[in-house]
Amino acid sequence: MIRLLVLSICMLASGGWLRAENGSRLWLRQDTTANATVKCLLHSPVLDVAQAELKQTWKSGPVSLQLFSDAEHTALGREGYTIRTSGNETVLGASSEAGLLYAAYHLLRLQAMNADTRSLHISEKPAYDVRILNHWDNLDGTIERGYAGHSLWKWEELPATVSPRYEAYARANASIGINATVLNNVNASPEILSTAYLQKVKALADIFRPYNIKVYLSVNFASPMVLGKLPTADPLCKEVAEWWKTKVHEIYSLIPDFGGFLVKANSEGQPGPCDYHRTHAEGANMMAEALKPYGGIVMWRAFVYSPSDSDRAKQAYLEFQPLDGKFLDNVIVQVKNGPIDFQPREPYSPLFGAMQHTPLMVEFQVTQEYLGHSNHLAYLAPMWKEFFTYVPSSSIQAVAGVSNIGDNTNWCGHDFAQANWYAFGRLAWNPDLTSETIAQEWLSQTFGTDPKFIQPVEDMMMRSREAVVDYMMPLGLHHIFAWGHHYGPEPWCTIPGARPDWLPSYYHQADKEGIGFNRSHTGSNATAQYPEPLAQQLDSIDTCPEEFLLWFHHAPWNHQMKSGATLWDELCRHYERGVKEAGSFCQTWNDAKPYIDAERWNAVAERLQIQANDAVWWKDACLLYFQKFSRMPFPKDVSRPVFKLKKLMKVKLPISNYECPTPEMLPQP
Template sequence: MRFLALILGLVLIAPAARAEDGYDLWLRYRSLPATLRSEPRVVEPIPPSVQTPTLTVALVELKRGLTGLNPDEPGLDAPTIVLGTPKSSSIIAASNLPLKGVGEEGYVIRTLTDNKTTVIAANSDIGVLYGVFHYLRLIQTGQSVESLDLTSSPKVKLRMLNHWDNLNRTVERGYSGQSIFDWWRLPGHVDARMVDYARANASIGINGTVLNNVNAKADSLTPAYIAKAAALADTFRPYGIKVYLSARFSAPMEIGGLKTADPTDPAVAAFWKAKANEIYKAIPDFGGFLVKANSEGQPGPQDYGRTHVDGANMLADAVGPHGGVVIWRAFVYSHEQPDDRAKQGYSEFKPFDGQFRDNVAIQVKNGAIDFQPREPFHPLFGAMPKSNLGMEFQITKEYLGFSTHLVYLGPLFEETLRSDTMAHGKGSTVAKVVDGSLDNRKLTVMAGVANIGSDRNWSGSQFDQANWYAFGRLAWDPEASAKAIAADWTKMTFGNDPRLVKPVVDMMMGSREAAVDYMTPLGLHHQMGRSHHYGPGPWVAGGPRADWTSVYYAKAGPDGVGFDRTPSGSNATAQYAPAVGGCFADLKCVDEKDLLWFHHLPWDYRLKSGDTLWDGMVKSYGRGVSYVDGMEKTWAGLAPYVDAQRHAEVADYLKIQRNEAQWWRDASVAWFGSFSKKPLPAGEKAPAKSLEYYESLEFPWAPGNGQ
């Protein structure tokens, strides 16, 4: 009851009670202009006999949204909204709705033949809540709700956030304050903000959250922390969100008193089965474990001469009887120095296709290196048809300017999902791998590394909220349009005025390409500063691993620049379907956006534009800076349409981005120019400082760097 009281107490707060500081995200529910208002609706109450926590919050959310968006009182003959399932509503039961086709989480929104009643119906309570949020989105974005007939259901089963949050509330690669999970005060006190976190996730269809860092601590699996996780699970449950935990593979030794964590040891298997039983007793709908193993120093089955299959299946057998899953990350690379780190994930997982349990999903990053500004799609997509492959995107912008650069990630997500693996011929897109339709897989996953923190605006900046939003919408439908999503977010977040919406959407849609231009043009990658990943560092060399350095990837020298992954180099192109890999390896076919990812080329190589490679690189850096100039000017002109507080914050951040884009451009031109020895193209200015100056800069306290 305590958690239901918390939910109801929070959602009943009037929307206008909060300042325009970004806290309300895309759920602002501010009063619409009269020209966009629909006729006020009466919401049919839910009979007490069929009320559930989820139906209750759906009803309260609907009333809250309708009241905020249209504060006028409904008249005596006002249209009615009925929400529920066939079991909870006789009207819905008698309405002959196509509910069989929408599954467990989908919904139907239909205006009945009397034109006075709209039903929001589903097979489950959570489907009703998703339908409520969709209905409110229609109103928020200025669409008519007078005559509706729509259905929607998620294409991906597990739509998850991965929080890289530590137990001391620091966040690895977090740029928006502390962790929102207050482990110290849990389970005795659940912050009311947890409800708004759950509301926001439910509004975009996210149904799972991994509470702790993939670089996990075994303490997360102790009784005290299980109780804390259970308190969060109780709070999230009405919103359809299951909790998961990152499991440290060496936990049997660290908290179980065993001398080994060998997955083939019966005592180790018994430890995990007992631990699963303990967790499910406290959290009956616990989702399962996320595991990072044998990567970046994390323990794993290879420590004992075992395989990823041995480790994943052992854990899957522990949670399987409870309906749980194991999500095993494919971000791995061996202790030995590879010829090409981009090949590691494929090399370690492809041989085991078909050997993983049905309740194991292999979580694969969108690209083969590490969330770079641009990467070709990971070669594992399309290469393991007998295994469950899930997508891992990074919402937090570790390599894209942290929270102060306006970089909308919708185009990045979309670019990956629409890439054609050619696994079964043309049209075998990554999206179809992820949603399971390509190989008829039932356990499907899309995960996003969260950008959420304790900052009032949740994400560190106003526009970074759009990346959380876009991830959720694309997890629901991986074939959705990033531009349409940006338009919805803009209308819901700032307002419907077309004088605002079009320039903001245009700004957002070009922002990722601009960041690629001023950071890593033409297929360059991994050119950031060491460890903290802040700012340019193309000179980074040395250290414990060559493949943690920038020079390893650019391979710049007097002869040219770029990583040769063709058959004459590392032959990473052979990991793709022949038609795809052959194109990547062919200079006449490869898209120049991926050019230096796959080819090492001389400085005077001619691009399709006619420019030399050197001139094209320099112009790309400058083009990225110019785009940020344009965003600054555009945003300044939008002051009449945005509240002063949020407008000022975005304007400040754009100034930061402009300065740092110039820094990226100048430092990179200075470094690569030291090898090309060529003059700058006409009209391009020399770097403002010397190369030695840029190399001397240090940032020991950059955010998101440490535990």
């Protein structure tokens, strides 16, 4: 009997009998049988959530929730809080119920990480008032650029049937400080503003409200024509403005704390004010006037580009910078972090810093449209931190993240993709947090706190984004993905009748002389949109940071890099390094097996193997294709291609932009 008991303990310690998990609990996996003593003199839906979370989970003595009106707590704003130890009691303080909710989740996070909670003196407030997830969910249940199943929102069942996952979603967001959500795709259907759908939206808003989450909607600019049967959507037309005011009144009568509208206008075929020779400011201001009496805002996207001879990377700046100061104060212009479209690495959009009199918000992409979908591990906190090294966090007013959440059991398709949802929330709350700190938090809460597990897996996460850049598009290469779904490499892609800026050759410009897009003063002069002295640094091929070299310069194949190697050899070695890194992730995960339940370990292991194989596919496809132009041999320290270029050029994945490919669809080494 003793031998059996010892054997059981050893098996549990080694992970052999760890309880199977499917990832559905995300990072909220603490035991909920604590029955803690929680003191609070007030009751409300928000406070009831905070009390319930603490009572079920907190294990270190009594907790008191207190509202304060003193200077310290008032200075922390509506969502800030303090956590203090007083004798054997932990006191959570805030000036509002929302602050106490966030304090409760902070305290429980410390417990989950095995932090010392005996003497706490914490004071926090969020960097931004609006910390919002943008869902690109369609009313038919599909998700554009969503790789984790169908939409969480079962529109056909609402409002009568409410899924328990709606509250679980709200709880997960509140635990990391996300306080807002846009429910539907920026390519919006006007139907979302119909009375029938607003009743469905109300049902979701009612569930989210106790978690301090406001609901927003993406709206179609032509909604007055589709729903209101007006002959125009001209923002200067009195009837159009009245239609929006009436619709906004209807929304707020159902959802008093409705947040406002997100608008994609005059971009990729969407209707907008420019259809009527009006400006983006005139369109946004018309909607903002309708929302202003209720405290609502308009988030107006700056992702615009049209067929022209102008460099696509310049177009958002050219269209929006002249409008600086012309937007109403409840309009925020939402700008993608880079000037193209969520590439694995982009310089920051030059609109940041160029609109001193207009509130701006940054739009990050949490879903991995250009980063291997939900098959590849790509921890994105380092990418977002890179943005903040160029753009001071204090210069923007809000943060948005394009959601990677679907109805898959584990929410995100890849268990490690949950880390990007988590990291977005934590950085939106505090952009000064390090990527390492966030990774440690997520790993500890999601898998366990054993340092033998945390250290190597954290290191793997920290290297993952750079690995993806290396095996996909190093040194500033960008947008050389396959047509439509953006999963695999297709630098050779040609589509009859397609716009040039939809094709990879527009961006890589490979020829016998060199490779890269010339955005210096001798080319498109996009460098001039950046402030000095950065503009001058980027403009010179000798001073441009090498990670952006081919973004801003058409560099000769024999251009000497800082390493002393030619550009061609350096390019080859980056691809080689990416392949080796991706392969090393498989070994790191193998070593982590004793610390992980079998179900999640197997799920991650399968995807890491896909990633390792895909890295070889990317390396061979890109280098063999570009070698046709460079006519230079591979360096001796770079492994020979596994695939033949002719074979790779025939690969056509049978997937849409709503899907993630399965292993049998992909080229195998």
